[in-house]
Amino acid sequence: MGNIFNIKLTGPPEKTIPGDDMAKLLIVEDEESLRDLYAEELEESGFEVSRASNGKEAIDLVRKKDFDLVIMDIRMPEMDGIETLGKVISLERKIPVIIYTAYSNYKSNFMTWTADAYLTKSSNLDELKSKINELIVTV
Amino acid sequence: MNRFRGNNANLRKIIYWMIKIFIPNVLLAVYIIGLLMITENLGRTTYIMLIAGMLFYFVTRLYFYYYKIGFFLWNNLKNLRQVVDEFKKGKFVLNETQIKQTDDISNVMKELLTVGKQFDSIVSSQSDELKKYHEIYSHIICSINSYFIVIDSRDRILYANEAFCKKFGIDSKNINGKGLNSIFYFVNTRLKIGISHVLGDHSPDAVVLKNVHLMSINRKSMIADLKISGMTVNGEEQAVIIIDDITDRFSKDYHASILSHLSETMRDEKETDSIFYNILVGVTSGSGLGFNRAMLFIAEDDLLAGRMAVGPDSFEEAIEIWNSLSSSDVDTVTAFPGDIKKGKLLEKVKSFSFSLAKENIFVAAFRDMERIHVRNAQSDQRVDDEIKKLMEVDEFIIMPLISLNRSIGLIVADNRYNMTGISNQSIDLLSVFSFQAAFLIESYLNLVEVKKEMKRLEERQEAIVESEKMAAVGRIASHIAHEIRNPLVTMGGYAKRILKHAAEGEIDAKKVSKSADIILKESERLEKTLSNVMDFTKPSKYIQEFNDINHIIRDTYTLLKNVLFERNLKIRMDLDENLPAVKSDFNQMKQVFLNLFQNAIDATPERGRIEIITGFDDSWVTITVRDSGTGITADNPDIIFEPFFTTKITGVGLGLANVKKIIKDHSGKIKALNRPEGGAEFLIKLPIPAAEQKQKDDEKKLN
Structure with a gap:
């Protein structure tokens, strides 16, 4: 009796990270000073960081380069974070995405549920860093 | 007829008595004395002569007696003949004529007899005719719907037709000579004025009074049109009052006007109680024309609840109402009911409610949608104690209010105070009225429901608007938060960097100044945001x-x-x-x-x-x-x-x-x-x- 569901979970392709190889991050943020701040901080924490100022640039970069993780703002010109998120998750290769925004109310918006994490912007980047580490390890 | 008058008549009488009594007696005496003187010795012949003389006397007296009768008739014979002749022609005129002694009386008598016979037959045929007409007229008088009475100048009834006696419950044999006060409970002022106008002022025109409220001594109410006209019989002023009973028409008109008044004013913000009250006042047709008391019960869910009642609480109150009705002008009868009269009855009815699952006569009328006329509540098995206690009367009518083929309530009515039965006519009137009233109540209740629903919708809409406003506030707040958080994060971040570098002892002047520059820029941005917000919220004073x-x-x-x-x-x-x-x-x-x-x-x-x-x-x-x-x-x-x-x-x-x-x-x-x-x-x-x-x-x- 009852139904039997067969669910096959296919994980992302195995990726070998060489010991020296740094995890590659992409920061998508329209405000230059903030973008620079994140990039500098994360580079100092031992990540290889690329920068994009809006969704369009981000998609272009993601297609060219294998990123380990994307950190993304929501309100951006040209293509906003939610649209970009949709494009990123529809890529063949699964890349974890952290929504990092000054808005706290988008957390309840189901469009952001497909992101791996939703963090509210803070001048203290410790929370962000620990989330990055957590997500990169599991991948 | 007698033509002998004065001295002439007396002389006649003296002559008559002389002839009748004196002369025959003298003649008889002379004869007897003469006879006695002529005859010397009283022999047989003398006695025979005496007896013969006496016999002659008696015969002569008898002759004169006969002659006496003949004498009078004879005297008047000529007149008599002329009278008869005139009578034959149909005239009754007498001429003085000389008596002709030669006329034979027996012929006149014979003719007189014939004429008398003719006269008899004429009279009897005329009285038959009269009887016939009398019958026809009295039949007409009895069969007309109108009631009429004839009164004299002292307001006493000289004649009242059968219909009147029946209507007002008075024995027709004893009505003559009764005053109006002993027939009517109240003599309407307008009627009084009308009568005095006709009898006192000798108005040649009839007085017509419309919509007069009359109440009989046994408290039977009536609205009537009256026509009062004067006439003179044997030198005496009399007034004929024709009473046209328009109570039914009036009730119907009253019902119609109440219903139309209600349906016109229904859309106004009117209380439900007021609508119910108006309808019940319609059942009592003002006060007392229809039923004495009326009660309204409305079904709500599975309850039948008393909602309204109209009618006096006591006999004294009923009298007072009738009194005011009969003395007042008719406008108060037709006026629309004013405020709801609060009393014991209303209190009692309002506290009366029972489940429709219960089995009693009210529920039966409601469920079967049929009117029930209770004639004797005490012995009626269907009437339970609760209803007996509520009604306190033996006879009442239960009329269901049917709208769109379903019962919505009941009207219960009785004649508690005027102690007359409930007529079929009044039940029919109530039935028609109830039907229209039910429709009105139904649409009114629907209207109330719709209004309630509309109000609920409005409230909901307001709530939606309110929540929308709150959402807008939230959205605005989140925008503000965003506008503030971004520069704050930037400033905090760069400040931390400077601190970090300072702690590590590697202060790069270029880097520090860049960070400070950013911090400064962001703080300026914050200030600008703030002043913008303040600008927006501050009340503006415009130069117009x-x-x-x-x-x-x-x-x-x-x-x-x-x-x-x-x-x-x-x-x-x-x-x-x-x-x-x-x-x-x-x-x-x-x-x-x-x-x-x-x-x-x-x-x-x-x-x-x-x-x-x-x-x-x-x-x-x-x-x-x-x-x-x-x-x-x-x-x-x-x-x-x-x-x-x-x-x-x-x-x-x-x-x-x-x-x-x-x-x-x-x-x-x-x-x-x-x-x-x-x-x-x-x-x-x-x-x-x-x-x-x-x-x-x-x-x-x-x-």
Whole structure:
């Protein structure tokens, strides 16, 4: 009796990270000073960081380069974070995405549920860093 | 007939008595004396002669006696003949004529007998005819619906027709000589005045009184049209009062007027109780014309509950009502009921309710949708104690209120105070009235329900609007939070970097100054945001003067000329030179156009096109700003006027919100829409002040 569901979970392709190889991050943020701040901080924490100022640039970069993780703002010109998120998750290769925004109310918006994490912007980047580490390890 | 008069008659009588008594007696005496003197000795012959003389005397007396009768008839014979002759011709005139002694009396007698016989037959045939007519007339009088009475000048009844006696319950044999006071419970003042007008003032015309309230001694009420006319019989003034009973017609009219009055006023904010009260007053037709008491029960869910009652609480009160009715003019009878009379009965009925699952006579009438006429409540098995206690009478009628083939309630009515039975006629009247009343109540209750539902919807709508407002507040708050958090994060982040570098002892002056620069820039941004918010919320004081909108537009244009040139935008201005002046604040208006133009410039790509058009109609000046830019991406174009809505990288999204606020403060309207050919269009309407106001303001300016 009852139904039997067969669910096959296919994980992302195995990726070998060489010991020296740094995890590659992409920061998508329209405000230059903030973008620079994140990039500098994360580079100092031992990540290889690329920068994009809006969704369009981000998609272009993601297609060219294998990123380990994307950190993304929501309100951006040209293509906003939610649209970009949709494009990123529809890529063949699964890349974890952290929504990092000054808005706290988008957390309840189901469009952001497909992101791996939703963090509210803070001048203290410790929370962000620990989330990055957590997500990169599991991948 | 006797023609002998005075001395002549006396002489006649003396002669008659002389002839009748004296002469025969003298003759008899002379004969006897003569006979005795002639004869010397009394022999046989003498006795025979004496006896023969006596016999002669008696015969002569007898003859004279006969002659005496004949004498009178004979005397009048001529007259008698003439009378008979005249009588034959149909005349009764007597002529004095000389008596002819030769006439034979027996012939006259014979003729007289014949005439007498003829006369007899004429009289009897005429009395038959009279009897026939009498019968016909009395039949007519009895069969007419109208009641009529004849009264004398002392208000005593001389005649009353059968219908009247029956209607007012008076024995027709004993009615003669009764006063009006002993027939009517109250003698209506109008009737009194009418009678005195006819009898006292000898008015030749009949007095007609409409809608007079009459009440018999046994409290039978009636509304009647009266016709009072005078006549003179044997020198005595009499008045004929014809009474036309219009109670039924009046009741029907009353019902109809109550119903139409109710249906007309139903849409007004009227209390349910008032509607119910009016309907029951209709059942009692004012007070006392219909039923004495009426009660209304309405079904609610599975309960039958008493809702309203009309009628006196006591006999004294009933008398008082009738008294006032009969003495007052008719207008109080036809007037619509006023305030609800609160009394014991109403209290009792209102506290009376029972389940429809219960088995009693009320429920039976309600369920079967059939009227029930209870004639003897005490012995009626169907009437339970509760109802007996409520009604306190033996006879009452239960009439279901049926609307659209279902019962919605009951009307219960009785004649508690005038102690007369409930007639079939009044039940029929009530039945018709109930049918219409039920329809009215049903539609009224529906109306109430609809109104209630509408109110609920309105409340819900208000709640929705309220929650929408709250959502807007939330949205605005979140925008503000965003505007503040971004610079704060940036500032905090850079400050931390400086601290970190300082802690590590590697202070790079260049890096520090860059961080400090960013911190400074961000703090400036914060300040700007804050002042923008403050600007937006602070109450504005406008200078209100008459401005030419075209002038403001041109002024603003010169400010933006360079930007337009730089971005290679084409601008087209189509300004109506006859544009009326608008009462406005010059600087605030300039701000509006600056914001709008800036918005259009920002949205329009290079080599785009911007159009500014002004125009006016009777009451509005219109300004249209069009661009060939990206248009408004939001689903509802008006959302762009919400504070902190922005699609721009720079700016906090207060520009258009400010525009809207200013326009609103000028009693104007603003609307944003997407043009079908691409780009956005902003339409502003500003009111043109009334001409006299402008004149007044101009005068003020001159002074």
